[in-house]
Amino acid sequence: MLQLFSEHILSKLSFLKNARLVVAISGGIDSVVLAHLCKKLGFDFALAHCNFSLRGDESDADEEFVIKLGEDINVEVFSQRFNTEAYAKENKRSIQMAARELRYDWFKDLAAQLGFDYVLTAHHADDNLETFLINFTRGTGLNGLTGIPMINDNIVRPLLPFSREVIEAFARENNIEWRDDSSNSSRKYLRNKLRHEVVPILKEINPQLLDSFESTLDNLNDTADIVEESLNAVAKRAIVEINENGITYKVSEFKKVNNSRAYLFEMFKEFGFTEWNDVVKLLDAETGKYVQSHTHKLTKHRDMLILTNASHSVPNPRDVSESYLINDLNSTEFSIGTLSFEMVSESSNNTGSSIYINKDKLVFPLELRLWKAGDVFCPIGMTGKKKVSKYLKDEKLTPYQKVNTWVLLSEEKIVWVIGHRADERFKVTDSTSNFLKIEILTTKH
Amino acid sequence: MLQLFSEHILSKLSFLKNARLVVAISGGIDSVVLAHLCKKLGFDFALAHCNFSLRGDESDADEEFVIKLGEDINVEVFSQRFNTEAYAKENKRSIQMAARELRYDWFKDLAAQLGFDYVLTAHHADDNLETFLINFTRGTGLNGLTGIPMINDNIVRPLLPFSREVIEAFARENNIEWRDDSSNSSRKYLRNKLRHEVVPILKEINPQLLDSFESTLDNLNDTADIVEESLNAVAKRAIVEINENGITYKVSEFKKVNNSRAYLFEMFKEFGFTEWNDVVKLLDAETGKYVQSHTHKLTKHRDMLILTNASHSVPNPRDVSESYLINDLNSTEFSIGTLSFEMVSESSNNTGSSIYINKDKLVFPLELRLWKAGDVFCPIGMTGKKKVSKYLKDEKLTPYQKVNTWVLLSEEKIVWVIGHRADERFKVTDSTSNFLKIEILTTKH
Numbered sequence: 091m092l093q094l095f096s097e098h099i100l101s102k103l104s105f106l107k108n109a110r111l112v113v114a115i116s117g118g119i120d121s122v123v124l125a126h127l128c129k130k131l132g133f134d135f136a137l138a139h140c141n142f143s144l145r146g147d148e149s150d151a152d153e154e155f156v157i158k159l160g161e162d163i164n165v166e167v168f169s170q171r172f173n174t175e176a177y178a179k180e181n182k183r184s185i186q187m188a189a190r191e192l193r194y195d196w197f198k199d200l201a202a203q204l205g206f207d208y209v210l211t212a213h214h215a216d217d218n219l220e221t222f223l224i225n226f227t228r229g230t231g232l233n234g235l236t237g238i239p240m241i242n243d244n245i246v247r248p249l250l251p252f253s254r255e256v257i258e259a260f261a262r263e264n265n266i267e268w269r270d271d272s273s274n275s276s277r278k279y280l281r282n283k284l285r286h287e288v289v290p291i292l293k294e295i296n297p298q299l300l301d302s303f304e305s306t307l308d309n310l311n312d313t314a315d316i317v318e319e320s321l322n323a324v325a326k327r328a329i330v331e332i333n334e335n336g337i338t339y340k341v342s343e344f345k346k347v348n349n350s351r352a353y354l355f356e357m358f359k360e361f362g363f364t365e366w367n368d369v370v371k372l373l374d375a376e377t378g379k380y381v382q383s384h385t386h387k388l389t390k391h392r393d394m395l396i397l398t399n400a401s402h403s404v405p406n407p408r409d410v411s412e413s414y415l416i417n418d419l420n421s422t423e424f425s426i427g428t429l430s431f432e433m434v435s436e437s438s439n440n441t442g443s444s445i446y447i448n449k450d451k452l453v454f455p456l457e458l459r460l461w462k463a464g465d466v467f468c469p470i471g472m473t474g475k476k477k478v479s480k481y482l483k484d485e486k487l488t489p490y491q492k493v494n495t496w497v498l499l500s501e502e503k504i505v506w507v508i509g510h511r512a513d514e515r516f517k518v519t520d521s522t523s524n525f526l527k528i529e530i531l532t533t534k535h
Numbered sequence: 536m537l538q539l540f541s542e543h544i545l546s547k548l549s550f551l552k553n554a555r556l557v558v559a560i561s562g563g564i565d566s567v568v569l570a571h572l573c574k575k576l577g578f579d580f581a582l583a584h585c586n587f588s589l590r591g592d593e594s595d596a597d598e599e600f601v602i603k604l605g606e607d608i609n610v611e612v613f614s615q616r617f618n619t620e621a622y623a624k625e626n627k628r629s630i631q632m633a634a635r636e637l638r639y640d641w642f643k644d645l646a647a648q649l650g651f652d653y654v655l656t657a658h659h660a661d662d663n664l665e666t667f668l669i670n671f672t673r674g675t676g677l678n679g680l681t682g683i684p685m686i687n688d689n690i691v692r693p694l695l696p697f698s699r700e701v702i703e704a705f706a707r708e709n710n711i712e713w714r715d716d717s718s719n720s721s722r723k724y725l726r727n728k729l730r731h732e733v734v735p736i737l738k739e740i741n742p743q744l745l746d747s748f749e750s751t752l753d754n755l756n757d758t759a760d761i762v763e764e765s766l767n768a769v770a771k772r773a774i775v776e777i778n779e780n781g782i783t784y785k786v787s788e789f790k791k792v793n794n795s796r797a798y799l800f801e802m803f804k805e806f807g808f809t810e811w812n813d814v815v816k817l818l819d820a821e822t823g824k825y826v827q828s829h830t831h832k833l834t835k836h837r838d839m840l841i842l843t844n845a846s847h848s849v850p851n852p853r854d855v856s857e858s859y860l861i862n863d864l865n866s867t868e869f870s871i872g873t874l875s876f877e878m879v880s881e882s883s884n885n886t887g888s889s890i891y892i893n894k895d896k897l898v899f900p901l902e903l904r905l906w907k908a909g910d911v912f913c914p915i916g917m918t919g920k921k922k923v924s925k926y927l928k929d930e931k932l933t934p935y936q937k938v939n940t941w942v943l944l945s946e947e948k949i950v951w952v953i954g955h956r957a958d959e960r961f962k963v964t965d966s967t968s969n970f971l972k973i974e975i976l977t978t979k980h
Contacts, residue, residue: 227737229747231754232677280740287736292672295725302674309676312797317758319793320765346909348764348924352757464791479793 091260095127099248105473106246109207111135112168112200114193115159117152117269120212122159123257124249126266128210129163135210136166138200140193142174144185148272155269170196194245201244202439207471213238213247215300216254216285218307223284236314237307242484244471253300318483321356325493326463328357332494333425336398341373341390361386361397413459416498419526424458426494427532429508434527437518440470445512447505448519449526457499465497467504468514478507485510498528536705540572544693550918551691554652556580557613557645559638560604562597562714565657567604568702569694571711573655574608580655581611583645585638587619589630593717600714615641639690646689647884652916658683658692660745661699661730663752668729681759682752687929689916698745763928766801770938771908773802777939778870781843786818786835806831806842858904861943864971869903871939872977874953879972882963885915890957892950893964894971902944910942912949913959923952930955943973 099106113128115121115137128135139156141149153169160167178188197209218237225234240250249257261268271278293299328343344350351370362383363369369381372390380389382400389396416422419431437446465478482492496508505516508530518525544551558573560566560582573580584601586594598614605612623633642654663682670679685695694702706713716723738744773788784802789795796815807828808814814826817835825834827845834841861867864876882891910923927937941953950961953975963970 223737226751227741227744227747229741229751231751232758235680283736283740288733291728291732292668295728296672296674299672302672306671306674306676312794312800313677313758313762315794315797316765316801317761320761320768323765323768348922348928349757349760352760355757356761477793483793 091256091263092127092130094256095248095252095260096131098251099127099131102240103246103248106133106208106210106248107131109134110205112138112197112204112206112209114197114209114211115139115156116271117155117159118212118271119261119266119268120214120217120249120254120257122266122268123261124210124212125159125163125165126264127248127260129165136168136204136206138197138209139167139169140189140196141169141171142189142192143171144174144189145272152269152271168200172196197245208244208246210246210248212249214249214252214254214257215304216289218250219289219300219303220281220284222303222307223288224280232310232314232317236310239484243469251304315480315483317356318479321353322463322479322492324353325357329493330394332460336396337493339395339397341393341395344373344395358388358397361388363388413457416456416458417454422458424496426496427530429458429498430529430531432527432529434525437522437525438527440512442509443531444527444529445506446518447512447516447526447528448522449524450522451516452500452505452526454500456505457502458496459499460493461495461497461507465504467497467507467511470512470514470517472514478504481507481511536701536708537572537575539701540693540697540705541576543696544572544576547685548691548693551578551653551655551693552576554579555650556653556655557583557642557649557651558655559642559657560584560601561716562600562604563657563716564706564711564713565659565662565694565699565702567711567713568706569655569657570604570608570610571709572693572705574610581613581649581651583642583654584612584614585634585641586614586616587634587637588616589619589634590717597714597716613645617641642690653689653691656690656692657694659694659697659699659702660749661734663695664734664745664748665726665729667748667752668733669725677755677759677762681755684929688914696749760928762801763924766798767908767924767937769798770802774938775839781841782938784840784842786838786840789818789840803833803842806833808833858902861901861903862899867903869941871941872975874903874943875974875976877972877974879970882967882970883972885957887954888976889972889974890951891963892957892961892971892973893967894969895967896961897945897950897971899945901950902947903941904944905938906940906942906952910949912942912952912956915957915959915962917959923949926952926956 111128111133113121113125113135115125116139125135125137137156137160139153141153143149157167157169172189172192174185174188174192177183177192178185181188181191183191200206201209222235222237238247238250240247260266289299296302324343324347328339329337330340331338344353347353350373351366354369355366358369362385363381364383365381369388372379372381372388372395375390377391378389380387382388385400387398387400389398414422414424416429419433421428421430423429433449434446440446461478461482463479466475467478467481468475469481478495478497482495487495495510497504498506498508500516503515504513506512506528509532556573556578558566558570558580560570561584570580570582582601582605584598586598588594602612602614617634617637619630619633619637622628622637623630626633626636628636645651646654667680667682683692683695685692705711734744741747769788769792773784774782775785776783789798792798795818796811799814800811803814807830808826809828810826814833817824817826817833817840820835822836823834825832827833830845832843832845834843859867859869861874864878866873866875868874878894879891885891906923906927908924911920912923912926913920914926923940923942927940932940940955942949943951943953945961948960949958951957951973954977
């Protein structure tokens with residue numbers, strides 16, 4: 091049984107072997123099995139437990155269980171209490187959403203502060219199938235049907251290909267103890283209904299259901315990549331101008347495609363529009379006609395569509411092909427803000443708005459420009475190269491954020507995907523002697 | 536109840552009002568309700584019944600029932616017997632596939648020979664949902680999740696938005712009689728399991744399941760259009776040469792995209808390849824390396840991939856931008872065959888390889904070229920214009936057939952999507968006096 095897991099993990103996720111890991115653990119069977127598995131595989135890991143304080147004594151008992159487990163298997167435990175209800179109220183989230191945000195934010199902090207490379211979670215194939223069915227039952231689109239990713243940035247899910255059945259068998263075989271979660275939230279109710287009433291019938295129809303499901307997800311993820319590519323391509327061709335107030339699009343590019351509505355929807359859905367028939371009609375409307383959402387306005391102007399914040403007037407055009415050459419460490423102003431440089435005596439953590447690099451790796455002049463198709467970089471903390479397009483997709487940026495993402499380059503190598511991720515090749519190491527802090531101050535709008 | 540149906544049909548499918556229709560009828564509740572509905576709406580229609588001879592006396596009783604129904608509602612009935620088992624054996628089809636092919640082929644013939652504009656079938660929302668779940672359970676891709684189309688060329692499904700429940704209520708309200716199909720084929724067994732055991736639970740979770748499902752399908756169909764667009768765009772950029780033996784692709788175009796494997800799969804799946812890792816590796820392989828399927832061979836040659844029939848050697852290149860001007864009615868040879876013209880004394884039915892048009896509508900020189908993005912035509916027998924790209928997609932042509940589709944034009948108006956569909960604007964009418972037959976003799980390979 092151990093072999094089944096270890097073969098998968100050591101072949102598909104071999105990078106976990108030499109990394110520092112933190113295992114997200116609730117005390118339930120899945121995460122407890124994952125912890126034991128990491129122990130058996132000799133991984134370098136700690137446990138991280140969130141106490142969401144939602145089930146009183148039971149929550150506390152879960153926490154104690156995890157601390158005890160850490161002692162038993164001789165692994166460090168980090169535990170954090172959250173006032174989930176207060177957070178949910180304050181931020182207008184559902185309890186489930188609030189817990190999710192709190193959990194992932196804390197994991198990210200923990201990983202950054204304590205130098206962990208990856209956070210492991212215990213999602214498995216049945217979780218994935220249930221999520222698919224929940225989304226489908228509620229009504230969704232392709233994005234709701236592509237499943238949970240096995241690797242998403244520094245979150246890794248080693249149990250994703252395995253069924254609940256196999257995990258339970260492993261727990262029995264190894265006399266593993268765990269805590270059952272007695273909560274009966276509506277989300278659990280839904281999952282239980284699907285788990286006990288729907289999935290067994292589907293498995294009766296197709297005993298290889300989980301394998302078929304895995305290949306369906308592979309296919310749909312490939313399709314999602316193609317869609318992403320197409321949206322980026324059409325956006326690149328359609329967008330002629332971006333400035334601080336908005337974006338200008340060529341109408342002709344939306345007319346060339348075989349389904350204008352599909353592209354308009356994907357491109358503008360994030361701006362709160364709901365009247366898609368009206369948006370489609372704009373393509374043939376007179377100059378001055380517009381469609382408005384709560385936050386944005388899409389205006390027909392000659393053969394262009396101009397997207398503005400609802401409160402702004404039509405912006406002045408700016409060329410998207412603009413590019414700046416940076417010859418020295420003076421600040422550079424550009425359309426989204428100011429890029430500044432500062433020699434500092436020591437390095438600190440990178441944030442969304444500032445990074446620390448080894449100044450000696452830079453070759454001037456640097457180039458500052460919008461990212462473009464084909465751009466590749468080495469995301470710091472990860473092995474290997476990644477296409478910027480793929481990175482921005484995985485980060486789930488909105489189309490607006492995507493087209494408005496800038497990169498800083500030295501000798502055509504990306505130093506920083508600005509506001510998002512530094513590059514491994516310029517990072518500070520033990521032998522670095524000249525520390526350069528680069529910061530972006532974005533223009534508020 | 537009638538109003539519910541008629542509102543939908545008269546608003547979304549208003550073109551049915553002035554058309555000659557044929558209703559495909561089995562004798563089951565759905566198609567019988569559809570027939571009664573057409574009667575109540577005053578449509579001009581006939582009934583067409585297939586007797587697949589699969590259930591002996593029962594099949595014959597179904598046929599008699601339909602003939603009797605035709606008499607009762609005073610509508611012409613066409614009935615056709617098939618030896619489905621013999622056909623399935625001969626053509627190596629499942630019984631279900633065989634029945635499907637026989638049915639649709641016969642409907643198409645009937646429509647063409649007797650001048651019917653549309654064939655109506657009685658598929659409804661629950662059929663659509665069950666098909667989705669069957670495909671999902673077996674494992675599928677986006678194509679298996681986009682549902683049954685409401686309009687597909689001349690096949691129209693007026694009941695598609697309605698649930699089985701509503702159709703049953705209409706039958707009760709109008710004292711409609713029908714025949715129950717007692718067959719218990721494996722397909723029916725599957726459907727019944729989903730219908731009685733899975734769907735009710737999903738409807739319990741979401742009482743608006745069918746509405747949610749409809750919007751999910753709309754979303755997925757929009758996504759499918761975007762995918763189609765992207766595949767066409769990459770194919771157009773990648774393909775540099777087509778000739779009678781095969782197709783030459785630029786490797787660089789497959790490397791530019793964010794998921795090479797996804798595009799390679801979509802572009803080459805129809806040629807029988809199965810070793811997709813090897814296909815991906817070809818992108819970086821030396822000249823001369825190849826991957827082979829039973830029917831085809833994909834060879835790396837410098838910075839190109841060359842697809843050939845397995846038995847052929849690498850073809851000579853030919854320019855895809857070639858175009859011929861046709862000044863008179865002499866035959867024209869081009870890469871896929873010979874186009875010939877003949878003045879005839881009377882018109883006949885169009886086929887895949889020949890069409891009849893009104894010669895007086897032509898303005899010479901005609902142009903003969905591959906179709907291109909943005910091409911639009913008026914498919915004969917239909918109202919309105921259609922993009923050629925959309926038409927080829929709806930016809931479910933393979934990518935190879937798609938890139939190799941030629942069009943004949945007069946004054947930039949398409950006369951014929953060669954081998955597929957003539958244009959309404961050039962068709963023979965009662966007032967036509969000069970009949971021109973245009974024929975394509977394709978080169979065998």
